[in-house]
Amino acid sequence: MIQAEPRMPTAEGVRAAAAAVAAILPPTPLLPVEIGGVQAWVKAEVLQPIGAFKIRGAWWRLVSLSAEERAAGVVAVSSGNHAQGVAWAAKRLGVRAAIVMPHDAPAVKLANTRALGAEVVLYQRPQEDRDAVAAKLIAERGGTLVHAFGDPWVIEGQGSAAIEMAAQLGRAPSRIIACCGGGGLAAGLALGAPESAIYPVEPVGWDMVGRSLAAGEIVPAGADAPKTICDALQPLATKPINLAVLNGRSEPGVAVTDAEVRAAQRFAFAHLRLVVEPGGAAALAAALAGKVPVDEGTVIMLTGGNADPAAYGATIAGSD
Amino acid sequence: MIQAEPRMPTAEGVRAAAAAVAAILPPTPLLPVEIGGVQAWVKAEVLQPIGAFKIRGAWWRLVSLSAEERAAGVVAVSSGNHAQGVAWAAKRLGVRAAIVMPHDAPAVKLANTRALGAEVVLYQRPQEDRDAVAAKLIAERGGTLVHAFGDPWVIEGQGSAAIEMAAQLGRAPSRIIACCGGGGLAAGLALGAPESAIYPVEPVGWDMVGRSLAAGEIVPAGADAPKTICDALQPLATKPINLAVLNGRSEPGVAVTDAEVRAAQRFAFAHLRLVVEPGGAAALAAALAGKVPVDEGTVIMLTGGNADPAAYGATIAGSD
Numbered sequence: 001m002i003q004a005e006p007r008m009p010t011a012e013g014v015r016a017a018a019a020a021v022a023a024i025l026p027p028t029p030l031l032p033v034e035i036g037g038v039q040a041w042v043k044a045e046v047l048q049p050i051g052a053f054k055i056r057g058a059w060w061r062l063v064s065l066s067a068e069e070r071a072a073g074v075v076a077v078s079s080g081n082h083a084q085g086v087a088w089a090a091k092r093l094g095v096r097a098a099i100v101m102p103h104d105a106p107a108v109k110l111a112n113t114r115a116l117g118a119e120v121v122l123y124q125r126p127q128e129d130r131d132a133v134a135a136k137l138i139a140e141r142g143g144t145l146v147h148a149f150g151d152p153w154v155i156e157g158q159g160s161a162a163i164e165m166a167a168q169l170g171r172a173p174s175r176i177i178a179c180c181g182g183g184g185l186a187a188g189l190a191l192g193a194p195e196s197a198i199y200p201v202e203p204v205g206w207d208m209v210g211r212s213l214a215a216g217e218i219v220p221a222g223a224d225a226p227k228t229i230c231d232a233l234q235p236l237a238t239k240p241i242n243l244a245v246l247n248g249r250s251e252p253g254v255a256v257t258d259a260e261v262r263a264a265q266r267f268a269f270a271h272l273r274l275v276v277e278p279g280g281a282a283a284l285a286a287a288l289a290g291k292v293p294v295d296e297g298t299v300i301m302l303t304g305g306n307a308d309p310a311a312y313g314a315t316i317a318g319s320d
Numbered sequence: 321m322i323q324a325e326p327r328m329p330t331a332e333g334v335r336a337a338a339a340a341v342a343a344i345l346p347p348t349p350l351l352p353v354e355i356g357g358v359q360a361w362v363k364a365e366v367l368q369p370i371g372a373f374k375i376r377g378a379w380w381r382l383v384s385l386s387a388e389e390r391a392a393g394v395v396a397v398s399s400g401n402h403a404q405g406v407a408w409a410a411k412r413l414g415v416r417a418a419i420v421m422p423h424d425a426p427a428v429k430l431a432n433t434r435a436l437g438a439e440v441v442l443y444q445r446p447q448e449d450r451d452a453v454a455a456k457l458i459a460e461r462g463g464t465l466v467h468a469f470g471d472p473w474v475i476e477g478q479g480s481a482a483i484e485m486a487a488q489l490g491r492a493p494s495r496i497i498a499c500c501g502g503g504g505l506a507a508g509l510a511l512g513a514p515e516s517a518i519y520p521v522e523p524v525g526w527d528m529v530g531r532s533l534a535a536g537e538i539v540p541a542g543a544d545a546p547k548t549i550c551d552a553l554q555p556l557a558t559k560p561i562n563l564a565v566l567n568g569r570s571e572p573g574v575a576v577t578d579a580e581v582r583a584a585q586r587f588a589f590a591h592l593r594l595v596v597e598p599g600g601a602a603a604l605a606a607a608l609a610g611k612v613p614v615d616e617g618t619v620i621m622l623t624g625g626n627a628d629p630a631a632y633g634a635t636i637a638g639s640d
Contacts, residue, residue, distance in 0.1 A: 047349065272367075316629050
């Protein structure tokens with residue numbers, strides 16, 4: 001990203017974002033779930049209109065643009081769910097949107113983004129730097145960058161889920177377990193739920209936020225990072241803005257395997273009747289695998305449900 | 321059924337049932353859905369704790385039992401979802417429950433019913449009459465029959481969904497489209513939503529409620545009724561109590577094919593991120609196939625999500 005970070009996200013900003021989100025989107029259900037004999041909670045963000053929590057940050061970023069900025073349009077980088085969030089918000093507000101997406105993004109996410117009226121610009125993952133592709137686009141056309149996680153409004157918008165769940169629960173959650181790509185959601189939750197322990201969950205080998213938290217500095221994913229079915233959770237590195245918020249506020253990062261993620265998808269199918277994509281099931285996977293402690297005040301984020309039909313069908317049928 | 325019908329269900333009973341249900345179960349979400357360019361609504365009953373609306377009628381029937389009746393236990397007949405509803409309510413209230421279920425009920429429904437602590441008594445479908453099996457059990461052991469649809473409390477309990485959706489919508493629905501097995505849900509909705517048009521949807525060849533409404537008398541399913549993937553929607557005949565309520569209040573019945581039901585399951589997966597079993601998708605199938613008109617006041621019931629994993633996986637992957 002070539003722009004300087006304009007400001008840090010704040011708890012006050014999260015509360016403002018929650019009000020803006022509540023004005024246009026009903027709260028997603030907080031549903032009971034039994035894990036190891038304990039009744040905890042899942043926040044069903046898969047029931048958002050775009051099937052993912054990313055609509056929160058995208059909406060807060062776009063409604064916060066000035067009239068001049070709206071006229072110039074937006075450019076976003078995304079593996080698919082942020083893309084749909086930005087496209088949804090842009091359509092509502094009549095803003096032109098171009099989204100930089102990886103060539104290997106799930107077909108369903110590409111199709112949904114285009115169906116919402118956004119222009120999709122593909123890049124090669126992992127060879128090309130998606131931020132550089134976006135920067136070039138902005139240099140050519142103008143417009144505001146809406147980064148998927150390294151943006152104060154986007155972080156505040158994602159944090160609105162924390163305000164919602166506390167109201168639904170009637171108290172601050174003891175713990176919030178959330179999938180983690182670049183750390184936008186985790187940072188927003190940390191600001192929005194100051195009394196709750198925050199557990200970011202990443203795919204094994206793509207746990208750069210956890211490693212960055214441990215090192216106290218940004219550690220990018222290695223060139224040898226393994227394949228993961230969590231297509232939504234593999235940015236190359238977190239950003240200073242995310243690390244700054246999470247440092248000292250986040251529990252140590254947790255990493256989950258593809259097998260644990262598939263088991264969580266099957267659990268959500270059988271016990272919650274919710275469709276959850278691999279990345280969206282990472283937090284539940286960590287809870288089911290006993291990698292994060294669960295009590296009756298724990299909220300597990302089910303963040304996205306835009307699953308590839310063939311892969312999902314195979315996972316549910318138990319044939320992969 | 322050898323017992324006489326004890327009374328007719330009433331609109332007042334539906335309102336009382338809605339209060340009893342609201343005391344123990346949060347409202348299921350009413351979610352927007354776009355069908356043919358029109359924004360209508362789905363009532364997501366798959367998000368009930370047992371994954372189906374049947375928890376409503378079972379709860380209202382069991383909390384309405386006297387202390388003496390509770391002590392004697394209950395006997396239910398069910399293809400699977402009513403079974404789980406009765407088992408769930410019985411467990412909560414400390415009532416002994418025996419459930420008569422078909423030998424070919426989906427394994428997931430048999431397992432869930434047993435997991436809730438109920439005794440499962442299998443019968444051979446279609447050779448044996450499940451009502452006769454239940455009557456024999458009651459003659460031997462005592463207890464109250466909790467019929468899946470031919471019971472005034474069960475009908476009133478199912479109707480509580482109508483009270484909920486009107487409150488969520490802020491007005492009476494124009495139309496309610498609901499799957500139909502024996503007609504318990506349709507009858508409850510007819511009483512609970514007196515201003516709304518009620519459309520019962522049945523599987524092709526198992527549309528005995530539609531045929532009974534047309535004939536003005538009970539028409540049982542023929543011995544030559546075809547196979548259907550809607551395991552929850554194939555009782556052999558409706559009951560006088562259901563027909564009495566629906567006569568003159570229901571729109572003509574609609575029948576859907578297996579292919580239309582599978583298309584609806586895939587639509588719910590891709591656009592709503594909800595797992596819906598075949599029978600639970602029948603109403604959506606009718607709407608998507610254009611067999612029932614849809615406007616912005618239409619509510620489509622998504623009634624059950626206890627799907628067999630192998631069959632569901634194949635449907636979603638598009639391989640059946």
